[in-house]
Amino acid sequence: MERKGILENKKRIVIKVGTTTITHEETGNINLEKLEKFVRILTNLQNKGREVIVVSSGAVGIGRNVLGLEQKPGTIAAKQACAAVGQGRLMMTYEKLFNEYGQLTAQVLLTRESVTNDECRKKARQTFDELIRMKVIPIVNENDAISADEMLYGNFGDNDTLAAYVAELVNADLLILMSDIEGLYTDDPRQNPNARFIHTVAGIDGQLEKMAKGAFGDMGTGGMTTKIAAAKIAIASGVDMVIANGKNIYSINDIMAGKKIGTLFLSAGQETMKTSIQTIGGCHGQLYGNVR
Ligand SMILES: Nc1ncnc2c1ncn2[C@@H]1O[C@H](COP(=O)(O)OP(=O)(O)O)[C@@H](O)[C@H]1O
Numbered sequence: 536m537e538r539k540g541i542l543e544n545k546k547r548i549v550i551k552v553g554t555t556t557i558t559h560e561e562t563g564n565i566n567l568e569k570l571e572k573f574v575r576i577l578t579n580l581q582n583k584g585r586e587v588i589v590v591s592s593g594a595v596g597i598g599r600n601v602l603g604l605e606q607k608p609g610t611i612a613a614k615q616a617c618a619a620v621g622q623g624r625l626m627m628t629y630e631k632l633f634n635e636y637g638q639l640t641a642q643v644l645l646t647r648e649s650v651t652n653d654e655c656r657k658k659a660r661q662t663f664d665e666l667i668r669m670k671v672i673p674i675v676n677e678n679d680a681i682s683a684d685e686m687l688y689g690n691f692g693d694n695d696t697l698a699a700y701v702a703e704l705v706n707a708d709l710l711i712l713m714s715d716i717e718g719l720y721t722d723d724p725r726q727n728p729n730a731r732f733i734h735t736v737a738g739i740d741g742q743l744e745k746m747a748k749g750a751f752g753d754m755g756t757g758g759m760t761t762k763i764a765a766a767k768i769a770i771a772s773g774v775d776m777v778i779a780n781g782k783n784i785y786s787i788n789d790i791m792a793g794k795k796i797g798t799l800f801l802s803a804g805q806e807t808m809k810t811s812i813q814t815i816g817g818c819h820g821q822l823y824g825n826v827r
């Protein structure tokens with residue numbers, strides 16, 4: 536089943552890339568070839584008249600690498616210092632690559648308050664609107680160097696939910712999360728070889744949430760848990776969401792062309808689509824698995 540008519544007309548798109556997508560697995564260095572392709576794809580989407588907002592992870596991992604630390608930073612202060620170093624390097628690299636195509640970019644660093652406090656939300660929305668109007672591509676990350684979220688939430692922030700909040704804030708039409716895996720399975724396939732792939736999700740319930748486990752590798756942070764949390768925020772605000780594998784960065788183009796890539800989470804407004812999807816071996820209720 537193609538996704539014709541659902542994704543091709545999306546204008547405002549938030550695309551999130553995880554650390555694993557933009558760095559080399561073996562060394563943790565920036566994957567320049569991948570980043571170059573990513574930047575070219577984004578500029579081209581912008582040239583076609585789409586409005587692109589990037590949420591990019593990588594500050595902590597790249598900072599750790601730049602500083603030559605062999606182990607993951609053990610303390611919050613060390614993580615925050617890594618993030619402060621890495622964010623500069625990350626942004627410098629994006630700027631350099633986008634500059635090749637004359638595409639302007641802007642760094643937007645947010646804290647949780649930026650999206651939960653009404654006054655901050657208003658200001659942030661105005662800034663995004665203005666940047667988009669100016670045809671600048673905002674590159675968003677959490678302001679890790681000063682963020683205190685880990686004290687509240689028990690982790691060092693997570694860009695999956697941040698991306699969903701941004702998508703909601705800017706009234707995006709589509710949120711794409713580029714991960715190190717092709718989408719949602721019925722269980723973590725790295726742990727369970729019998730896990731089955733889910734193409735389309737039309738409603739999130741407790742059973743689906745239980746399928747999503749944490750991160751398996753050394754570089755990722757949230758795993759599928761934070762992606763489902765992101766999907767809940769996105770679909771509740773009318774934003775469709777796709778999780779796809781960042782290994783093939785060109786899949787962004789395929790997603791935009793309506794090809795059946797990754798897992799599509801249909802937003803609350805997609806009632807017609809939901810009824811037209813056939814459940815083949817569906818896992819449960821509103822969850823549509825293995826739809827062809
Ligand atoms: N149900 C599931 N389906 C797919 N992947 C899962 C699931 N549960 C846990 N995972 C894990 O989530 C990982 C992706 O998240 P993460 O490590 O944070 O990477 P990234 O930041 O690149 O998205 C996968 O590599 C996988 O090991």
Ligand SMILES: N[C@@H](CCC(=O)OP(=O)(O)O)C(=O)O
Nearest residue numbers: 554592593594595693694756
């Ligand atoms: N804000 C942090 C990333 C947090 C995060 O969610 O990372 P990831 O799981 O790689 O998307 C950073 O830039 O390192």
